[in-house]
Amino acid sequence: MQRKAFKMYLLPGHSAEYKRRHDEIWPELGALLHQVGIQNYSIFLDESTRTLFGYLEAPDLSTLDSLPAQEVMKKWWAYMADIMETNLDHSPVAIDLTPVFYFA
Numbered sequence: 001m002q003r004k005a006f007k008m009y010l011l012p013g014h015s016a017e018y019k020r021r022h023d024e025i026w027p028e029l030g031a032l033l034h035q036v037g038i039q040n041y042s043i044f045l046d047e048s049t050r051t052l053f054g055y056l057e058a059p060d061l062s063t064l065d066s067l068p069a070q071e072v073m074k075k076w077w078a079y080m081a082d083i084m085e086t087n088l089d090h091s092p093v094a095i096d097l098t099p100v101f102y103f104a
Contacts, residue, residue: 001039001057001058001059002057002058002059002060002061003055003056003057003099003102004054004055004056004057004058004061004064004096005053005054005055005096005097005099006053006054006094006095006096006097007051007052007053007054007094007095007097008051008052008054008084008085008092008093008094008095009050009051009052009084009085009093010045010050010051010052010083010084010085011050011082011083011084011085012050014083014084015045015047015050017083018045018052018080018083018084019045021079021080021083022043026072026076028072029072029073029076032067032070032072032073036058036063036064036066036067037058037059037060037063038056038057038058038064039056039057039058040055040056040057041054041055041056041057042054042055042056043055052084053097054094068089068091074089074090077089077090077091077092078090080092
């Protein structure tokens with residue numbers, strides 16, 4: 001299993017809304033994430049900096065490269081664009097984190 005960690009940024013005052021939207025994740029988006037092999041996907045929030053920390057596992061991380069072309073992914077990004085930092089295509093500004101320690 002391959003692991004990926006990244007950080008994103010929430011706009012001020014939107015932590016409750018971010019959680020609410022994820023609590024109600026669209027079934028078709030969940031199905032897409034499973035389809036590309038994503039497992040153990042978690043997002044944590046550092047309230048003091050509004051930094052979101054994402055972690056996921058997948059058998060092959062290269063399968064995630066297909067996500068930006070998927071219509072449901074584009075719609076989700078547009079839906080989330082008003083509460084987090086995004087790129088011009090509405091994808092979240094996501095910065096990959098470098099693994100420095102792993103203990104299994």
